[in-house]
Amino acid sequence: NWEVFRDELLNLWKSPCYFEGFSTENCLDPLESIAAPTLVVAGELEVIELSHTLEIADKIQGAELKLVPLASHFMPIGRPFVTSKIILNFLNN
Numbered sequence: 001n002w003e004v005f006r007d008e009l010l011n012l013w014k015s016p017c018y019f020e021g022f023s024t025e026n027c028l029d030p031l032e033s034i035a036a037p038t039l040v041v042a043g044e045l046e047v048i049e050l051s052h053t054l055e056i057a058d059k060i061q062g063a064e065l066k067l068v069p070l071a072s073h074f075m076p077i078g079r080p081f082v083t084s085k086i087i088l089n090f091l092n093n
Contacts, residue, residue, distance in 0.1 A: 010047065013047050013048050013073065014047065014048065014049070028055055028056060028059045029059070031056060031059035031060050032059055032060070032061070034060045034061075034063075035061075037062065037064075037090075038060045038062070038063040038064070039063070039064050039066065039086070039087065039090040040053065040056055040057040040060070040063050040064070040065045040066070041065075041066050041067075041068065041075070041083070041086060041087070042065075042066075042067055042068070043067070043068050043070075043071030043072045043073060043074075043075045043078075043079075044067050044068060044069050044070060044071055045070065045071060045072045046071075046072060046073055047072070047073050048073065050067075053065070053067075064090060066086045066090075068082055068083060068086065069082075071083070
């Protein structure tokens with residue numbers, strides 16, 4: 001069943017909306033209610049469209065966006081030191 005899992009996961013990653021019950025036009029609206037300091041991190045070589053990542057960061061007021069160079073969706077594995085440094089800097093500020 002690996003092929004089915006892989007294909008469904010890829011479809012989810014490329015989907016413009018993760019929130020069930022919301023249309024594509026307003027699917028990110030729930031993010032507007034986030035009041036906590038938020039870090040949005042994505043790899044520069046991400047399978048998720050950059051425009052979607054930018055929309056996510058834009059919907060969360062005051063969110064900090066970091067793009068990790070030469071990293072994919074699995075950046076904690078492929079770029080663990082860079083990823084850790086970004087997260088620690090965010091948590092320490």
